[in-house]
Amino acid sequence: MRVLVVGGGGREHALCWKIAQSPLLTRLWCAPGNAGIAAIAECVGIGAEDIPAIIAFVRENAVDLVVAGPEAPLTLGLADHCRAAGIACFGPSAAAARLEGSKTFTKEVATAAHVPTADWARFEDPEAARAYIRAQGAPIVVKADGLAAGKGVVVATTLAEAEAAVTEIMEARIHGAAGAAVVIEECMLGEEVSVFALCAGTEAMFLGAAQDHKRAFDGDEGPNTGGMGAYSPAPAFTPAIEAEVMARIIRPSLAEMAARGTPFTGVLFAGLMLTATGPRLIEYNVRFGDPECQVLMLRLESDLLPFLRDAAAGHLPAEPPRWRDAPALVVVMANQGYPGPVVNGSAIAGLEAAAAVPGVAIFHAGTRGAPGAITAQGGRVLGVAAMAADLAAARDAAYAAIALIDWPQGQFRRDIGWRAL
Incomplete structure (x- = not known):
């Protein structure tokens, strides 16, 4: 099969890494990809949201399957355009992708389907949203209604924090058009x-x-x-x-x-x-x-x-997936300042030594360059992953690999896996 993976982050590197192991694969592309993906797939200079260019590419290269990585191209109709062109696409239609594109839509579907979820209300007027928050009390959750790259949710522990979230999302528009409305929910515990x-x-x-x-x-x-x-x-x-x-x-x-x-x-x-x-x-x-x-x-x-x-193709395989018993853990290395503004272009060294740690796989998320000359580009930059006999050993292997990476500009959490450990 000839496969195009759309996207250029750590998720797409992991998908390419796994797809590349398939005996069914004959050729693998990724648009736009990153420095790590380039080692296992042919990266093409097409943005993940450039739907016309993607469709032209898959037609010209007789692609059998398009695999959508991020949500944005799906909400823009990538799967619809692929299917209209007679090309198989792994991913929902734009109409179905509203499950992520609109928090309100998800809550409406959940309510209609009697799915257990948090009590909620939607607001387009910031003053009404703040009044609702004061009536409900804290803790409370404030969400930008639209796509905000995973950053549009504030779990507010105080009324002041919740009201400030409304101001930032709806009036300062820190997430752009995603903040035209907010969904406010009860804070669930667990x-x-x-x-x-x-x-x-x-x-x-x-x-x-x-x-x-x-x-x-x-x-x-x-x-x-x-x-x-x-x-x-x-x-x-x-x-x-x-x-x-x-x-x-x-x-x-x-x-x-x-x-x-x-x-x-x-x-x-x-x-x-x-x-x-x-x-x-x-x-x-x-x-x-x-x-x-x-x-x-x-x-x-x-x-x-x-x-x-x-x-x-519209159906499920006859057999469920098989899983390895060994647990896996990944630590994200992010650019200094993430999730706020970051400075791009800092050099990253030591990746080869880190990848040589037993059980470790390094997935690139925001990188550019070639082996030996890798630079950071974006917020989340690397995912240092490990699989081992138990979770503590996987954690130790991941952090041992991180210790070999020379990137002063990087930041990461030192307690990944703490809940389970």
Whole structure:
């Protein structure tokens, strides 16, 4: 098969890394890719959101399957344009991708499907939003309604913090058009877990779970980020909880989407809170998580490509995926200042030595250059991942590899995996 992966982050590096191992693969491209992806796929200079250029490329190169990495091209209709051109695409239609593109839409679907989730309200007027917050009290959650690259959520512990979030999102527009409206939710208590399901219409197959670390600093302090590390499996996510999630959350949501005429195809990422009364939906994403994808790909024993191919064709494989028993953990190395403004171009050395640590795989997220001359470009830059006999050994291997990376501009959390350990 001739495959194009769309995107250029750590998730896409992990997808390319796994797809490249498939005996079904004949050629692999990535648009736009990054310095790490270039070692295993042909990177093409097309932006992930340049839909016309992507369609022209897949036609010219007889691509068999397009695999969408990030959410933005999906919300822009990448899958629709591929299918209109007769090209298979792993990912939902633009209409179905509203599950991530609009927090309001997700809450409406969850409510209609009787999916357990937080109480919520939507506001387009900032003063009304602040009045609602004062009436509800803190802690409370404020979310930008639209796409904000994983940064549009504020878990406010005080009324002042919640009201400030409304000001920043709706009036200062720190997330741009995503902040035209906000969804305000009750603050659920428990452990957060990321659950993935391979979907084709009303059919769903469990595709792994992980726990990630959203806060920027050790001890779950600081601002929310796109994710500073993850591990899998998640000890708190038991087989009984898995069965409950598939029956009460995933499949009812798919049935509601199909009833609305917007059936979902691809991977559905459910962010869940494991509360005292059972699992409850926080949000849906319409693609693999980042950095969760990195640990899932390390643990996945099955060939990934048939799963992507079959779902893109509208059906699920006959057999569920096989997983390695060994746990995996990834630590994200970010540019100094992330998730705020960063300075690009700092040199990164020592990657070869770090990658030689047993059990370690390094996934590039925001890099440029060639081996020996790698520079940082963006917020999250590297994902240093490891798989070992137990989670403590995987953690130790990842941090041993980080110690060999010479990048003074980098920052990372030193407590990834603390909940499980």
